[in-house]
Amino acid sequence: MINVLLLSIIYMAYSQREQAICNQEIYLDLDVDEEIVDHAKQNGTDIVLTTSKFFLLDDGLNILNTYTTPNNGTHICNLVSGHPLQSLFLLACQSEGRSPFFVAYKQTSNNSYSVFGEYQGVPTISEVFNKFAIVGNTLIIPQKNKLVFFTTVIQATSWYIRTTAYTLDAQFFNTSSLNITDFSLSSYELDQQTYYRILTLDYENGVFWADAISRSNNLIPFNNGFINVKQSFYIPYSSRFRQVTPVKVSQNITQFIIQTYADSSFQIEYSINNSYLQLLTTLNRYKDWNPFSSIRTNNNIVAVPYQNYQKTVVINLFNIGFRLNDQQTNLKQEPTDLLISASIENLILYFTSETQLVYRSDFDTLTLCTLSNYKVE
Numbered sequence: 001m002i003n004v005l006l007l008s009i010i011y012m013a014y015s016q017r018e019q020a021i022c023n024q025e026i027y028l029d030l031d032v033d034e035e036i037v038d039h040a041k042q043n044g045t046d047i048v049l050t051t052s053k054f055f056l057l058d059d060g061l062n063i064l065n066t067y068t069t070p071n072n073g074t075h076i077c078n079l080v081s082g083h084p085l086q087s088l089f090l091l092a093c094q095s096e097g098r099s100p101f102f103v104a105y106k107q108t109s110n111n112s113y114s115v116f117g118e119y120q121g122v123p124t125i126s127e128v129f130n131k132f133a134i135v136g137n138t139l140i141i142p143q144k145n146k147l148v149f150f151t152t153v154i155q156a157t158s159w160y161i162r163t164t165a166y167t168l169d170a171q172f173f174n175t176s177s178l179n180i181t182d183f184s185l186s187s188y189e190l191d192q193q194t195y196y197r198i199l200t201l202d203y204e205n206g207v208f209w210a211d212a213i214s215r216s217n218n219l220i221p222f223n224n225g226f227i228n229v230k231q232s233f234y235i236p237y238s239s240r241f242r243q244v245t246p247v248k249v250s251q252n253i254t255q256f257i258i259q260t261y262a263d264s265s266f267q268i269e270y271s272i273n274n275s276y277l278q279l280l281t282t283l284n285r286y287k288d289w290n291p292f293s294s295i296r297t298n299n300n301i302v303a304v305p306y307q308n309y310q311k312t313v314v315i316n317l318f319n320i321g322f323r324l325n326d327q328q329t330n331l332k333q334e335p336t337d338l339l340i341s342a343s344i345e346n347l348i349l350y351f352t353s354e355t356q357l358v359y360r361s362d363f364d365t366l367t368l369c370t371l372s373n374y375k376v377e
């Protein structure tokens with residue numbers, strides 16, 4: 001309790017000194033053994049998923065509705081993602097050592113959803129995953145050594161998941177093995193076509209990329225390569241890679257933030273034309289705290305969470321637009337703001353607009369912060 005009090009004093013002090021003003025909170029009605037596990041946005045509504053229910057929230061942190069999730073004796077629904085083409089979102093329900101099932105919810109009126117069609121098992125997936133993505137009708141599920149593509153087929157009153165021929169594995173990337181810790185997707189336009197660049201992060205080696213084109217809303221990979229981030233001498237050879245977050249992507253340029261387990265995070269630009277790798281900035285690690293949860297970006301704002309052994313969380317907010325006028329390339333950047341939470345098991349952190357973000361600041365509390373002065377100077 002004292003701990004929490006102290007933290008909130010520190011955090012008040014920071015929010016006054018710096019540019020983040022965190023002045024709105026909401027308390028969620030959680031059971032003692034309930035955990036907040038994931039978040040997604042669907043049609044302007046935020047879905048906050050816990051180990052037993054989900055809340056629908058608006059941008060002002062008002063609770064619009066609450067539903068119980070279809071956990072059964074073995075499976076817990078622990079991931080959520082919106083479906084971009086439909087008024088649907090999907091829950092992934094998992095159990096260690098078993099294959100998962102997915103549940104679709106369809107919007108029935110403004111703030112109400114109901115289960116759509118049947119639950120869909122995916123027997124070919126055997127490992128638990130901590131994120132999945134839906135692009136068009138393509139569902140991407142990561143496993144330790146591959147990304148597997150499925151198609152979601154949505155009909156008037158039912159839906160199902162179909163396997164596809166596409167798997168991004170060691171053979172696809174022409175490498176000896178993969179140990180995937182993260183993946184990300186971003187799109188770029190070329191000749192009135194939308195393309196997707198998929199960054200697949202290998203624990204030891206760095207980033208493998210694949211380009212995919214969308215045909216009838218299904219992703220088809222057609223090109224790939226490797227970004228040898230260790231050829232930048234700023235990145236220690238001993239680094240192991242935890243996360244990759246795209247910043248800016250075009251046909252020939254891939255700009256991303258790569259996070260290591262024990263060193264800092266690095267903002268890098270890679271030119272596919274000539275394999276040129278440029279370090280744009282180093283986002284310094286917070287003390288000796290462990291990187292935690294996921295990096296989030298929104299324009300120039302990069303939020304990097306860390307956790308200590310007491311499970312206290314600090315979110316470092318960096319302004320990466322700031323360095324654009326700076327000629328130095330090995331600039332080491334300190335955060336502009338720190339957001340601090342009490343001891344928690346899982347973080348959720350999301351932007352509700354260009355200048356507003358929401359984070360979990362305590363066991364049952366979400367806090368809304370307004371950020372100013374994060375524009376390019």
Ligand SMILES: *[C@@H]1O[C@H](CO)[C@@H](O)[C@H](O)[C@H]1NC(C)=O
Nearest residue numbers: 072073074075100101119121
């Ligand atoms: C939960 O659902 C999954 C998928 O349908 C099934 O394999 C599993 O046996 C169910 N568990 C229980 C306890 O019913």
Ligand SMILES: *[C@@H]1O[C@H](CO)[C@@H](O)[C@H](O)[C@H]1NC(C)=O
Nearest residue numbers: 043086087088107109110111
């Ligand atoms: C988004 O929500 C609005 C109202 O909340 C609804 O009218 C509209 O149909 C929804 N859009 C989709 C794609 O479901």
Ligand SMILES: *[C@@H]1O[C@H](CO)[C@@H](O)[C@H](O)[C@H]1NC(C)=O
Nearest residue numbers: 043044058108109110111112
């Ligand atoms: C749904 O939302 C729209 C605009 O957001 C509003 O005009 C309409 O009255 C709402 N409908 C219901 C049934 O609440």
Ligand SMILES: *[C@@H]1O[C@H](CO)[C@@H](O)[C@H](O)[C@H]1NC(C)=O
Nearest residue numbers: 171172173174175176224225
């Ligand atoms: C695959 O990798 C091997 C060994 O690195 C290389 O000799 C070969 O040219 C590569 N194949 C393709 C299609 O890039």
Ligand SMILES: *[C@@H]1O[C@H](CO)[C@@H](O)[C@H](O)[C@H]1NC(C)=O
Nearest residue numbers: 144178179180181202203204
């Ligand atoms: C694979 O990655 C995990 C982290 O996700 C790491 O703990 C493990 O040691 C790695 N395995 C190998 C063989 O490098």
Ligand SMILES: *[C@@H]1O[C@H](CO)[C@@H](O)[C@H](O)[C@H]1NC(C)=O
Nearest residue numbers: 190250251252253272273274
């Ligand atoms: C990207 O590279 C290709 C091949 O080198 C070139 O033809 C194309 O013009 C480049 N596109 C841009 C936007 O620079």
Ligand SMILES: *[C@@H]1O[C@H](CO)[C@@H](O)[C@H](O)[C@H]1NC(C)=O
Nearest residue numbers: 251252253270271272273274
């Ligand atoms: C890539 O190469 C093309 C020509 O081959 C050039 O026009 C383009 O500017 C290059 N792009 C980058 C980002 O280097």
